[in-house]
Amino acid sequence: GQQVMQIPQYQHVQEGEDFTTYCNSSTTLSNIQWYKQRPGGHPVFLIQLVKSGEVKKQKRLTFQFGEAKKNSSLHITATQTTDVGTYFCAFTGANSKLTFGKGITLSVRP
Amino acid sequence: GAVVSQHPSWVICKSGTSVKIECRSLDFQATTMFWYRQFPKQSLMLMATSNEGSKATYEQGVEKDKFLINHASLTLSTLTVTSAHPEDSSFYICSVPTPGGDEQFFGPGTRLTVL
Numbered sequence: 001g002q003q004v005m006q007i008p009q010y011q012h013v014q015e016g017e018d019f020t021t022y023c024n025s026s027t028t029l030s031n032i033q034w035y036k037q038r039p040g041g042h043p044v045f046l047i048q049l050v051k052s053g054e055v056k057k058q059k060r061l062t063f064q065f066g067e068a069k070k071n072s073s074l075h076i077t078a079t080q081t082t083d084v085g086t087y088f089c090a091f092t093g094a095n096s097k098l099t100f101g102k103g104i105t106l107s108v109r110p
Numbered sequence: 111g112a113v114v115s116q117h118p119s120w121v122i123c124k125s126g127t128s129v130k131i132e133c134r135s136l137d138f139q140a141t142t143m144f145w146y147r148q149f150p151k152q153s154l155m156l157m158a159t160s161n162e163g164s165k166a167t168y169e170q171g172v173e174k175d176k177f178l179i180n181h182a183s184l185t186l187s188t189l190t191v192t193s194a195h196p197e198d199s200s201f202y203i204c205s206v207p208t209p210g211g212d213e214q215f216f217g218p219g220t221r222l223t224v225l
Contacts, residue, residue, distance in 0.1 A: 031212060042203055042216045043154065088153065092212045095159065096142065098205070102153045 002027050004089050006101035014109050019076040021104045023089030031091055032065055032072040033098070038085040046087075081108050113137045114206050116217035123194055124225055130190045131220045133160075133204030139184035140206045144214065145177075148201040160187040160204075194224045 005024045013019050023032060031050045035043040047056055049065035049072060056063045060083075062075040076083055088103040117132045133143055141162040146154040158168040158179055166179035178190040191198055201221050205214040 033212065035216075042219045045213050045215070048212055096207045096212065096214075097156060097159065098144070098154075098214060099156070100153045105151075 002093060002099065004091060004101040006089060006104050009102055010105050012107045013079050015081060016078050019079050019106060021074050021087060023072045023101055025070045028069045029091045033090045034063060034074055035088045035090060036085050043088060079108050081110055084108050113215040114204065114217040116204060116220050118220060119218060120221040122223045122225065125195055126193055128190055128192045129194055129222060130188055131202055133187045133217050135185045135206045138209055141184065142207060143187040144205045145179065145189050146203045148203060196224045199224045
């Protein structure tokens with residue numbers, strides 16, 4: 001079935017540095033969603049992208065859906081310690097079922 | 111405020127016992143709810159779809175007789191882990207899709223530890 005890949009699974013950055021992560025699929029996706037899970041917490045919805053080439057911004061976070069709708073990126077400008085957590089990309093398939101990528105765990109050195 | 115609640119937030123039980131986890135949609139009615147399992151440092155894996163008024167649909171590899179799901183009302187779904195074993199220890203999370211949308215609200219999760 002359809003899958004999304006997130007590599008690497010861990011990334012460490014210095015506070016203030018920018019951070020970019022990618023989510024890739026071998027097949028065209030109808031949509032891509034991004035979630036953030038803080039340590040010990042539950043996933044929290046960040047954004048959904050549905051259009052080819054779509055770009056959405058939330059303060060320091062920029063999300064993009066690829067032209068072919070096979071990949072997506074999340075960019076964080078000037079990371080802060082509050083950005084720590086695991087970022088999952090996911091897509092909805094039949095019957096609103098969500099399929100998650102493995103996630104990338106971001107740590108930020110103060 | 112919270113959109114989805116789960117109870118209990120954590121539970122420790124002995125091997126062989128059954129544990130019931132409740133998931134409540136607080137803001138809107140939900141004919142569908144989802145149950146996920148997350149092992150440490152891993153992603154969320156969909157276990158089953160809870161359907162109000164009909165049987166739950168289970169993902170491949172999930173034992174329906176072991177993980178009993180009851181969608182008791184339009185705001186409540188329960189997951190019962192029957193005859194729990196240590197390998198069932200995990201973080202169980204429910205989610206509720208928004209009416210007419212693709213966004214899902216997740217409950218705070220239930221951490222199950224089976225001794």
